[in-house]
Amino acid sequence: MTEDNKNQKYRAVNSLLDEDKQVIKVIKSIAYAAAATAIAIGIKSWFSGHHLHSAALFGFAMVMALNVVVYDRTQNSSTFRTIFLWLVGGLCLYLIASGGESNTGILWFYVFPPFVFYIIGLRRGWIMMGIMAILIFIVFRFPEIPLIKATYTTDFQLRFTASVSFVTVFSFVMDYSRRQAREELISMARLYEQAARTDELTQLPNRRDMQQHLEKEFFRYKRHGSYFSVILLDIDHFKIINDTYGHDAGDFVLVEFANLLRESCRKVDTAARWGGEEFLVLLPDTSMVQALATAERFRKRVEATELTYKNQRICFTTSCGVCSISQTKNLGSLLKQADINLYQAKVKGRNLVIPLVVQKPEPSPANRSAR
CATH class of the missing domain: 3.30.70.270 (Reverse transcriptase/Diguanylate cyclase domain)
Structure with missing residues (x-):
């Protein structure tokens, strides 16, 4: 094996072991895309006369972009992840409570479960999904609360709950499988790295x-x-x-x-x-x-x-x-x-x-x- 090939192998191992940087890159990309989407929908809502809804989307986009800027300066990945998730969760909850345009805002919640498990892990992901489930239940069952503008039929609530539950479980299983596969790959990479540094016969460093x-x-x-x-x-x-x-x-x-x-x-x-x-x-x-x-x-x-x-x-x-x-x-x-x-x-x-x-x-x- 040439020296260049060996260096490529070791770079691959180091890349596998540094998952946090990869996750942060994905979050930043999603944050930019989410901010751009919010601005585009906000502009459309503004010209449609939904000024309050438009202002909420503009505010979301601004805070999302600010979160990225703060992370670039502080490099605090834990805070960056937490703020990102609560921003997305808060926006989803707002869209469910307000209905968005034509009562379709609730549909954006389907993107939330995959984000949660990917960004904060399986155990904390279930905790956050539980919190969101309680808040959505409040929106569904207590429409008389002043901040809640949207109303949903019982049939819709049941179908939405069933479909979101399926998406949540599916997201959990997929992320669990991804993490297991990654652990196995890291284990194999470490074994390869050890073998590449060790003499096979004497087990001394080579x-x-x-x-x-x-x-x-x-x-x-x-x-x-x-x-x-x-x-x-x-x-x-x-x-x-x-x-x-x-x-x-x-x-x-x-x-x-x-x-x-x-x-x-x-x-x-x-x-x-x-x-x-x-x-x-x-x-x-x-x-x-x-x-x-x-x-x-x-x-x-x-x-x-x-x-x-x-x-x-x-x-x-x-x-x-x-x-x-x-x-x-x-x-x-x-x-x-x-x-x-x-x-x-x-x-x-x-x-x-x-x-x-x-x-x-x-x-x-x-x-x-x-x-």
């Missing part, structure tokens, strides 16, 4: 993921002066292990080596499979001397490890190339120097840490007694 860790650590070093080091490791004579014991045994050695590496690292360290039988360890807040000591401890641990695969004993060693950012200028030269040091370890006989760790000689008995 080279691509390690590159990102290195870049973050280098940025931290440039900003705060926090030194870090790397250890580049190679399993000695790995080809001989493959040829002698078989490729399955070679895979077994790689997995066990990765486990040893994982166990030897601190929580802040990152160990990754760099490629083939090479592994890379990133050591944050670690000097060259500390990194050399860490590499030497691990080298000794590997040397002392004896694996058993299908009743066959396998012993192996590792060579290490160590480098600190304090010795280089950038990541490229850091990794290059670590690779050079690893090569030197192989040339000098393997099972070594380069730069060489100077071992202090044990004092002789005579020296001990002199002390």
